[in-house]
Amino acid sequence: xxxxxxxxxxxxxxxxxxxxxxxxxxxxxxxxxxxxxxxxxxxxxxxxxxxxxxxxxxxxxxxxxxxxxxxxxxxxxxxxxxxxxxxxxxxxxxxxxxxxxxxxxxxxxxxxxxxxxxxxxxxxxxxxx
Numbered sequence: 001x002x003x004x005x006x007x008x009x010x011x012x013x014x015x016x017x018x019x020x021x022x023x024x025x026x027x028x029x030x031x032x033x034x035x036x037x038x039x040x041x042x043x044x045x046x047x048x049x050x051x052x053x054x055x056x057x058x059x060x061x062x063x064x065x066x067x068x069x070x071x072x073x074x075x076x077x078x079x080x081x082x083x084x085x086x087x088x089x090x091x092x093x094x095x096x097x098x099x100x101x102x103x104x105x106x107x108x109x110x111x112x113x114x115x116x117x118x119x120x121x122x123x124x125x126x127x128x129x
Contacts, residue, residue, distance in 0.1 A: 023067035024051055027110040030118040036061065047088035052110075060103040062090040064124075067112040071119060074111040078124065083107070087127045 028038050036054040043050040052063035064086060066074035086107065094103055109124040 019067055020065075023112040024065045026112050027063065027065040027118055028052055030110065030120065031063070034120070043089075043093060045089040045092040047092050048085040050086060050089050050093065053093065058104060059106055060090075060094060061106045061108050062086060062093075063108045063110055065110050065112060069113060071111055071113060074113070075109065075121070075124075078109055083125050083127075 024041055028041055031052065031054055032038060036056050038052060038054050039060075040053040041051070043053050050062050051065040052061075054061040054063060064078055064082070066077050068074035068077065090105055090107070094105060097103070106123050107125050107127075109121045111119040111121070113119070
């Protein structure tokens with residue numbers, strides 16, 4: 001017999017996944033309108049997933065997308081642990097791009113809020129050292 005609580009958790013997970021995909025689509029369109037070339041979305045690496053990989057000239061940008069009601073809550077959701085994971089994934093991604101001669105990398109956050117334009121925080125953090 002099916003567990004109703006399990007079914008509810010599964011439905012909520014699907015809803016969050018769907019909302020995340022929509023937020024990433026909005027963020028990618030927003031970045032394209034700002035002149036960025038989108039190289040990949042939901043890029044999977046052994047170190048983890050990168051929401052959006054974009055390029056502008058020789059600059060390689062790794063973008064974390066957060067959909068929240070409050071801007072502050074979205075920024076707080078990008079924890080130091082998550083930053084380290086994204087940095088490892090970015091290093092793996094860049095290392096496999098032999099055609100890139102030591103690209104300059106940047107880590108950005110795009111916040112998606114209901115009924116607001118996306119908020120793009122450039123250079124949201126820098127890896128230590």
